[in-house]
Amino acid sequence: MSNIRLAFPFVNGRNGVRRFTSASVKLEKSGDCQNKSVAARPFTCTFTRTMATTNSHEKRSLNYDNLNPNVKIMEYAVRGPIVIRAAQIAKELQQGVKKPFNEVISANIGDCHAMGQVPITFIRQVLSSVLYPPLLDDPKIPDDVKQRSREILKAARGSVGCYTESTGLELIRRHVAEFIEQRDGYPSDWQNILLCGGASDGIKNFLKLFLCNVDGKLPGVMIPIPQYPLYSATLAEMGITQIGYYLDESKNWALNVDELERALEEKKETCIPKCIVVINPGNPTGQVLTKQNIQEIIKFAHNHNLFILADEVYQHNIYAEGSEFFSFKKILMEMGEPYSSMELVSFMSCSKGYMGECGLRGGYAEVINMCPEVKVNYLKSVSAMLCSTVIGQACMDTIVNPPRKGEPSYELYIKERKAVLDSLNMRARMVVDAFNSFEGFSCNPVQGAMYAFPSITLPPKAIEAAKKNNQHPDVFYAFQLLERTGICIVPGSGFGQQPGTFHFRTTILPQPEKLKEMLGKFRAFHLEFVEEYK
Amino acid sequence: MSNIRLAFPFVNGRNGVRRFTSASVKLEKSGDCQNKSVAARPFTCTFTRTMATTNSHEKRSLNYDNLNPNVKIMEYAVRGPIVIRAAQIAKELQQGVKKPFNEVISANIGDCHAMGQVPITFIRQVLSSVLYPPLLDDPKIPDDVKQRSREILKAARGSVGCYTESTGLELIRRHVAEFIEQRDGYPSDWQNILLCGGASDGIKNFLKLFLCNVDGKLPGVMIPIPQYPLYSATLAEMGITQIGYYLDESKNWALNVDELERALEEKKETCIPKCIVVINPGNPTGQVLTKQNIQEIIKFAHNHNLFILADEVYQHNIYAEGSEFFSFKKILMEMGEPYSSMELVSFMSCSKGYMGECGLRGGYAEVINMCPEVKVNYLKSVSAMLCSTVIGQACMDTIVNPPRKGEPSYELYIKERKAVLDSLNMRARMVVDAFNSFEGFSCNPVQGAMYAFPSITLPPKAIEAAKKNNQHPDVFYAFQLLERTGICIVPGSGFGQQPGTFHFRTTILPQPEKLKEMLGKFRAFHLEFVEEYK
Secondary structure: OOEOOOOOOEEEOHHHOEEEEOOOOOOOOOHHHOOHHHHHOEOOOOOEOOOHHHOOOOOOOOOHHHOOHHHHHOOOHHHOHHHHHHHHHHHHHHOOOOOOOOOOEEOOOOOOHHHOOOOOHHHHHHHHHHHOHHHHHOOOOOHHHHHHHHHHHHHOOOOOOOOOOOOOOHHHHHHHHHHHHHHHOOOOOHHHEEEEOOHHHHHHHHHHHHOOOEOOEEEEEEEEEOOOOHHHHHHHHHOOEEEEEEOEHHHOOEOOHHHHHHHHHHHOOOEEEEEEEEEOOOOOOOOOOOHHHHHHHHHHHHHOOOEEEEEOOOOOOEOOOOOOOOOHHHHHHHHOOOHHHOOEEEEEEOOOOOOOOHHHOOEEEEEEOOOHHHHHHHHHHHHOOOOOOHHHHHHHHHHHOOOOOOOOOHHHHHHHHHHHHHHHHHHHHHHHHHHHOOOOEEOOOOOEOOEEOOEEOOOHHHHHHHHHOOOOHHHHHHHHHHHHHOEEOEEHHHOOOOOOOOEEEEEOOOOHHHHHHHHHHHHHHHHHHHHHHO | OOEOOOOOOEEEOHHHOEEEEOOOOOOOOOHHHOOHHHHHOEOOOOOEOOOHHHOOOOOOOOOOOOOOHHHHHOOOHHHOHHHHHHHHHHHHHHOOOOOOOOOOEEOOOOOOHHHOOOOOHHHHHHHHHHHOHHHHHOOOOOHHHHHHHHHHHHHOOOOOOOOOOOOOOHHHHHHHHHHHHHHHOOOOOHHHEEEEOOHHHHHHHHHHHHOOOEOOEEEEEEEEEOOOOHHHHHHHHHOOEEEEEEOEHHHOOEOOHHHHHHHHHHHOOOEEEEEEEEEOOOOOOOOOOOHHHHHHHHHHHHHOOOEEEEEOOOOOOEOOOOOOOOOHHHHHHHHOOOHHHOOEEEEEEOOOOOOOOHHHOOEEEEEEOOOHHHHHHHHHHHHOOOOOOHHHHHHHHHHHOOOOOOOOOHHHHHHHHHHHHHHHHHHHHHHHHHHHOOOOEEOOOOOEOOEEOOEEOOOHHHHHHHHHOOOOHHHHHHHHHHHHHOEEOEEHHHOOOOOOOOEEEEEOOOOHHHHHHHHHHHHHHHHHHHHHHO
16 A cells, blocks of 8 residues: 655646646555656645555556546646645544644635535425425425425426436426526527536536637637636646636726737637636626626627627625626627627526535526527537436526515525625625735725635745745645644635736635634734744 | 428448438528538437527637537437437327327336336435435434434535535445445445446546547547447547447347457557446346356456446346346456456446436446556546535435334335336336247347347338438337337437347336336337338
């Protein structure tokens, strides 16, 4: 048995995103995997080899040399080395190891329930009733829950254990279309709705369509920097060129058309730009785009004939006064021709908003103006996976078709929903105010979504110390924070940032008391850190 | 608005699998998609274009010409044109259209609950309790259900709405490993277990690892013919070469090493064979491999240094007297070195067996002897999707950790499980006996899984009529059956078959009374068909 131990130093990777490599790899007996150049190869976790001692293969069929090269280079910082270290620390604490703190605070991932957010009763009652229909006879279950559950069960041919159509249950697709119509004031065709296993699943299945080598050139997809690393990971895995455009931090992370043009110009010789990804409200940056900014983006996309991918999974998470969520669909439609004929896909999820049902894996895509021949093939390509989880689909139904005024679940639903969103609103301010009071921190308002992405000025000595440690400075800072306080954040380099700047992403999800405690610990750490490296 | 209407004729495709193309495509206004060669392009469904009349785009960003070519060519017969036509017929019946039958019988897909199989109470009680924890105080819910649910909730940090680790909850991975140990009598390391969103999801994420161009050669994966078309679809989509090996129908669909050698020899100049897929029990063929046959396959894979992918999702579905399920893992271990060090992945699912929870999307992979560096990258590559559905994971837990003797749910669980498996056993015989009494039918025993795959001799005049109709003869037969009786089966050409032979796949899933009725209608149709074309 042999251990692979990692020290997580970082080296520069592609597209401004850092790669991490193993510093020390010990393989007592590793067959083809024993290799002197192993130390320069990317790793993401520690694990124990089993059966290595009995392995007599000279050369494995699948080895590092013939492993899919795109899998090797892809990165996903939200589940990267700092998070793996945080999990180790949590285990050490459980085992009684003494630390200067007694718990890990996971501020690295938008995992609402894990940070104490309480599920919405109506959602859970519907889902448990469709799973266990004897509950439909339980007098404690409200009538509107029973009615919704019966409708879903009928559409699902009596059991949520049945496969649905690949695109999801027609009933729920129709409810999604009605929800969109009500939200935007423009028609939505249920046949343009695809239910998927969370937005990530939908985004991956969609981006795949672009992979086509035309006269030796690969497609390019524009993504914001900073970005949610699902995009960089997916594009890397597929071998699609990433065209990163910087968000304008000085204008609260707005999109700047000059920067979009610059980014496109830089890459257009080496790829064929096909699509632009916009995340609104922003992840990790927390901005809510203005109508005017969306119009500018649409015009830019039109000028360059780009498919728009609108990641709108945080559409319920709007906090700042004066901020309003406008869907790309609505603005396209408002702008009329030629814009209203543009190709657009919008993604939504059950995982965020007031519901935070990350573990249930529900989401939808609305695709408009897609070339009919492409759409047929798109629908065909999702059919081999049979269908997304029916519980995720049913969860999406409860979100787009919530209790109506006068129904028995209405009051409680409104109360619970408001409590979550009000509290998030309060926490958004709390985080920003605290960070802006830290020396060398600058944090834009969190207008929406669930994250703050402050920029931090690091003392030159800290940058030196990071270099000595073979770490990117923001990674060094984040690891120090974790080891000294138990607070787990994600370094800005995992999302991308302007060269020479340092950031990190933290969620605003710890419950108010915990968040207060976390910010207090953070402040103390930061003072100590600055003092140490000043 | 314009309609695309399809007549589903078939032409020959790659690898013995047929492609279907549109016979009549009408696009009144289709921009770049209007194209004279459109009729030769593959389609899979009918849909209505929206907004076509307002479309002024000359050239869409994503069009048929630059669509991912692998998406264009991939096929998935289980959700192919005959199934789409069956759904149309069902709608027509609902709308009161007169037909010579009053319902569609869906024998095309292994969708147990849709065909009347009743969910296992224990499974559903656990799943509803973890979703709605107030049920843990309900005196009607048995104590063992409550205990299991509390364990899962604790592992999931209090809510199934939390993300889990990308590989699934440690608790459930440990339970899976214990289940495998008990089944095989050999150790299983929980760190080799990955929970996934159904076996399909796991298989896709695994096969992706092989995609690597080595000196201009792509990898090749050996798959049985006939096969479950997830494999051909996934390989086509990824651009991995399919090396089809024929199962030996005359030996009850066993694998023949000479045929494996032949298949490998044929393709080894054009690709690098890396992996062999074996489906046991067989889909669509229903065989249960003998220990000796598995040993031969393992030796063959060892000689050619192939990774073994064992699709063992039907391991609970064993019917024939004398048949026994042996996992590839168990036989590898029994055989000792060098075989016990071979690379192997085995897939399991919640969708089949006695549970049939297709809609919940749960599954697992056990991966042994994988190169450590590959494994690290494999785990990294699944991390960007965050995790599979927690309800699917919890469902897998109920399967690998069912009620134990003496626990309150035990008796009912055993009774329900036995009822399902006994009934499937009976239906397996019923289908085979009926088919073998039809003129020109020959059907191997259904030793396991959920399907029969009879070969049929078609009269020359029927073959001519199919040709005139521009359809493959087995497709012609299946469409005739559907249109005249409402019975939906999948033509053998969707799975692959020896050239010049004709088959189809039917499930054995309709409940006994319905199955009897179906077989009666089938017999009458076949007599009529043979009479008509004799």
